[in-house]
Amino acid sequence: MEWVGSYQVQSHNANISNPAVSSSDLAGMDMLSYSPSQGLLRVGGEERVDEQMLGLSYLPYNPSCLSNSSSSLSSNLQQNHNPQDYSFLLPTLRAPLTKRSISKDSAEYRVRRERNNIAVRKSRDKARRRILLTQQRALQLQEENQKLQIRISQLTQEMDTLKHILSQRHLAGTEDGAAVGSSM
């Protein structure tokens, strides 16, 4: 009973029918170029692929198979599949019919789930911190950058002053015919 979802998925994916939608996503992914219009697409889980490929994301794609929630399963099935359509039961598209009988009621399943949930929380926390750090770093670098810019301005100006002084002396020196033949 717990595989119903999977079946639905499979039958749903039947629309795609191409289990090898292949890369395509790796293409636009480089974080160095990045185009504004349609961000990094990642071949979601449905048939939105095409849409996204065309930068038409966020369009209300067919919600066919993603129904339910604990509520009446039967009614959902009725809602998403006409009562006579049992095609999804056919192993046509490699339905995970016997994909290891890991009942969702099994203790092992729960243990696995719980472990993953913990890992997920941890991972996300890590991600949040990383993002925060990056933001702070960017801000910090920006500040430092301004200071450096200012420093450069000061140095540049000082340089000009010195050069001016030097040229003056040079002129004075030549005018006086003094012995001043050092560098420059």
Add this chain to the structure above:
Amino acid sequence: MEWVGSYQVQSHNANISNPAVSSSDLAGMDMLSYSPSQGLLRVGGEERVDEQMLGLSYLPYNPSCLSNSSSSLSSNLQQNHNPQDYSFLLPTLRAPLTKRSISKDSAEYRVRRERNNIAVRKSRDKARRRILLTQQRALQLQEENQKLQIRISQLTQEMDTLKHILSQRHLAGTEDGAAVGSSM
């Protein structure tokens, strides 16, 4: 806060996910030193609040109410509440028992859900782009910073050289008793 043990709790169902290749990329990118510890959070959806508030995340908290998934609801109830404990039915904590009859089967519900799903995808895409931009900005700033540092080194050195020259000339000038009384 929220009504403890949201009573019915979500349930989800096996989500989709096509057999096609998934993204997986854009991950590594971090170059940051994240530390392991707690995390910011607020009122999630369950009763873990306390744990996390104390920075004790990731501990295998009681999975009590989150069990199930499309699978047997009855068995879950039995599993998570002893058959005689119906306290959760009491309006003690204002259980959203009748929190508006928005049947999950209603068309309106599905419409709402689908719209939210679209909004969520959009929002996450936006977030991803934002993060990427921040990373790029940090990198860019870092590069610029190095260039500025180098520029400063050059200017500083040049300054020293000029100053040296000036002092030399000054000495030479005084030695020669030449007429060099410009500024400085």
Add this chain to the structure above:
DNA sequence: GTGCATTGCGCAATGT
């Protein structure tokens, strides 16, 4: 194969 880490996704609560 086992176990944790990542990631996309939908759900629900909450914010705007």
Add this chain to the structure above:
DNA sequence: GACATTGCGCAATGCA
């Protein structure tokens, strides 16, 4: 009331 955010759990997948 609609859309935007955010935390969460699920499942697939990456990875060691």
